Amino acid sequence: MASVSGICSSSPSLKPKAAMPPGQSPSPPARRDSVSFPSRSKLAADHRAQSHSVTHSVAREVPADLSRATGGAEMVARKEKKGLEKDPRALWKRYVDWLYQHKELGLFLDVSRIGFTEEFVEEMEPRFEATFKAMDELEKGAIANPDEGRMVGHYWLRKPELAPKPILKSQIEKTLDALCSFADDVVSGKIKPPSSPEGRFTQILSVGIGGSALGPQFVAEALAPDNPPLKIRFIDNTDPAGIDHQIAQLGPELASTIVIVISKSGGTPETRNGLLEVQKAFREAGLEFAKQGVAITQENSLLDNTARIEGWLARFPMFDWVGGRTSEMSAVGLLPAALQGINVREMLAGAALMDEATRTTVVKNNPAALLALCWYWASDGVGSKDMVILPYKDSLLLFSRYLQQLVMESLGKEFDLDGNKVNQGLTVYGNKGSTDQHAYIQQLREGVHNFFVTFIEVLRDRPPGHDWELEPGVTCGDYLFGMLQGTRSALYANNRESITVTVQEVTPRSVGALIALYERAVGIYASLVNINAYHQPGVEAGKKAAAEVLALQKRVLAVLNEASCKEPVEPLTLEEVAERCHAPEDIEMIHKIIAHMAANDRALMAEGICGSPRSVKVYLGECNIDELYA
Numbered sequence: 001m002a003s004v005s006g007i008c009s010s011s012p013s014l015k016p017k018a019a020m021p022p023g024q025s026p027s028p029p030a031r032r033d034s035v036s037f038p039s040r041s042k043l044a045a046d047h048r049a050q051s052h053s054v055t056h057s058v059a060r061e062v063p064a065d066l067s068r069a070t071g072g073a074e075m076v077a078r079k080e081k082k083g084l085e086k087d088p089r090a091l092w093k094r095y096v097d098w099l100y101q102h103k104e105l106g107l108f109l110d111v112s113r114i115g116f117t118e119e120f121v122e123e124m125e126p127r128f129e130a131t132f133k134a135m136d137e138l139e140k141g142a143i144a145n146p147d148e149g150r151m152v153g154h155y156w157l158r159k160p161e162l163a164p165k166p167i168l169k170s171q172i173e174k175t176l177d178a179l180c181s182f183a184d185d186v187v188s189g190k191i192k193p194p195s196s197p198e199g200r201f202t203q204i205l206s207v208g209i210g211g212s213a214l215g216p217q218f219v220a221e222a223l224a225p226d227n228p229p230l231k232i233r234f235i236d237n238t239d240p241a242g243i244d245h246q247i248a249q250l251g252p253e254l255a256s257t258i259v260i261v262i263s264k265s266g267g268t269p270e271t272r273n274g275l276l277e278v279q280k281a282f283r284e285a286g287l288e289f290a291k292q293g294v295a296i297t298q299e300n301s302l303l304d305n306t307a308r309i310e311g312w313l314a315r316f317p318m319f320d321w322v323g324g325r326t327s328e329m330s331a332v333g334l335l336p337a338a339l340q341g342i343n344v345r346e347m348l349a350g351a352a353l354m355d356e357a358t359r360t361t362v363v364k365n366n367p368a369a370l371l372a373l374c375w376y377w378a379s380d381g382v383g384s385k386d387m388v389i390l391p392y393k394d395s396l397l398l399f400s401r402y403l404q405q406l407v408m409e410s411l412g413k414e415f416d417l418d419g420n421k422v423n424q425g426l427t428v429y430g431n432k433g434s435t436d437q438h439a440y441i442q443q444l445r446e447g448v449h450n451f452f453v454t455f456i457e458v459l460r461d462r463p464p465g466h467d468w469e470l471e472p473g474v475t476c477g478d479y480l481f482g483m484l485q486g487t488r489s490a491l492y493a494n495n496r497e498s499i500t501v502t503v504q505e506v507t508p509r510s511v512g513a514l515i516a517l518y519e520r521a522v523g524i525y526a527s528l529v530n531i532n533a534y535h536q537p538g539v540e541a542g543k544k545a546a547a548e549v550l551a552l553q554k555r556v557l558a559v560l561n562e563a564s565c566k567e568p569v570e571p572l573t574l575e576e577v578a579e580r581c582h583a584p585e586d587i588e589m590i591h592k593i594i595a596h597m598a599a600n601d602r603a604l605m606a607e608g609i610c611g612s613p614r615s616v617k618v619y620l621g622e623c624n625i626d627e628l629y630a
């Protein structure tokens with residue numbers, strides 16, 4: 001049978017071996033004036049109402065479904081009318097008055113270039129009181145994730161004595177000790193790769209997605225030494241080409257690779273697929289995967305049971321009360337970090353210091369509360385402006401990506417805690433300065449005014465003793481410094497607000513502190529706007545729809561197989577396939593499924609071209625008899 005070639009048709013010479021499916025209350029539009037915070041007596045009443053429960057925050061007066069376009073424009077108009085402070089003396093006073101400093105961490109937070117007013121701060125006070133109370137109860141073990149009936153305990157990871165039960169404290173401590181000693185044994189060569197008893201493990205392949213990848217990726221980029229004891233690579237997708245690339249890059253070093261499979265649920269399809277692909281690579285290389293596999297997952301999850309039954313090299317627990325996006329200080333982040341020679345106890349110490357500082361109930365002295373205050377002001381408490389994260393340090397490149405999940409998966413919610421439709425969120429993006437100066441800063445300075453910036457400044461340019469002046473009096477780092485300060489000033493001059501977070505150096509301690517700072521800021525902001533920051537119901541819809549597509553694909557394959565097993569083969573039109581699948585309403589999806597299979601040599605076209613769906617007649621290259629009689 002002739003195959004007509006088309007943009008997605010396969011060559012008849014590329015016949016598939018067998019056609020097998022793959023494995024398995026509305027409010028009126030808001031503006032800052034109408035945001036007009038509830039009267040103080042109303043706030044106080046709300047606060048009283050709230051104080052009995054951690055899960056019920058102040059009822060929102062902020063109109064819920066702010067139209068970004070309308071609300072944003074009105075906000076800009078109002079702000080520009082009022083104008084940001086431009087008088088240098090007044091600005092200097094504002095800078096000094098509001099500058100937050102954490103002495104021990106060497107961390108500064110400058111919020112002077114966000115235009116909030118004293119009245120705003122005062123009016124927010126009752127909400128903050130309620131929020132601090134809610135955060136306190138959360139840390140004491142309240143069910144702060146009401147939908148999932150879970151405690152939220154990532155703060156206990158860096159201060160186990162805070163855990164509400166002794167058993168939790170001991171689990172945290174034991175896990176930390178166990179992962180540190182495992183990492184020491186691997187790094188020192190006490191634990192050796194099975195196929196080279198005299199050698200050492202040289203590589204880590206981390207398989208995980210979302211919160212089970214982003215923290216480890218950020219920390220590796222920020223903190224891994226130039227020559228780490230083990231180098232790390234990531235499989236964080238179900239993209240076969242991406243997976244092949246990682247495995248190919250490992251080459252013969254697969255034999256000395258520790259594969260860490262990270263999944264809280266232990267059932268995330270992308271991660272499972274990554275694992276199956278890696279296991280296949282091990283089989284093909286004649287290696288025994290179990291001797292090199294490590295699982296980080298909840299006890300008794302599918303992954304945990306598999307790892308136990310197959311006798312993997314090690315297993316570490318992921319606790320029910322730690323969410324994926326706040327799991328960097330659990331085994332999820334600490335084991336990969338320790339294996340790269342990063343001082344994980346210092347990361348924990350930095351986070352613990354920041355946790356302590358962000359428990360303070362005086363907004364001005366609490367850096368996380370200050371961040372949340374700025375986010376609320378800048379985005380009207382409804383996400384009307386995006387948050388651009390600009391670290392001026394290459395090693396912090398992935399901070400914005402890490403924060404994207406932490407902030408957007410936490411704050412992007414359809415309903416508030418009282419069941420009102422609010423469509424909350426805060427959009428996060430960014431890369432690094434000064435690189436972005438030559439990409440999108442043009443738009444930030446002059447284009448659509450739909451953002452505020454957070455500059456991350458690192459004072460130390462390079463390790464001591466390595467600096468030099470590339471022109472009289474000026475180092476390379478001075479340029480970076482100048483670019484940051486220049487961009488901050490230029491944006492402000494054009495009424496673009498910004499926050500600046502300054503650390504002395506990128507160290508395990510400062511990175512731990514930054515993570516803890518943003519974890520708390522997100523928790524505080526979520527409480528201010530009365531949403532559950534700790535669930536992610538929206539992710540389920542896409543996962544469910546994906547499962548339905550794969551189920552439909554199996555039906556399509558069965559129908560095509562039956563027709564392809566006939567003598568002569570019976571090519572089918574898309575309408576015929578849809579009818580035989582009893583899914584005429586899914587014909588568009590069936591077209592997409594067939595186009596995808598054709599592009600991968602798993603379906604062949606008898607007639608037509610993919611771009612003209614009605615012209616297509618399709619069949620399989622081989623009849624699968626077993627499938628037919630299954």
Ligand SMILES: O=P(O)(O)OC[C@H]1O[C@](O)(CO)[C@@H](O)[C@@H]1O
Pocket residue numbers: 209210211212262263264265266267268271324325409536539
């Ligand atoms: O660790 P898991 O269970 O594999 O989940 C991975 C990610 O998937 C999500 O559940 C949804 O995207 C994230 O919250 C989580 O970080």
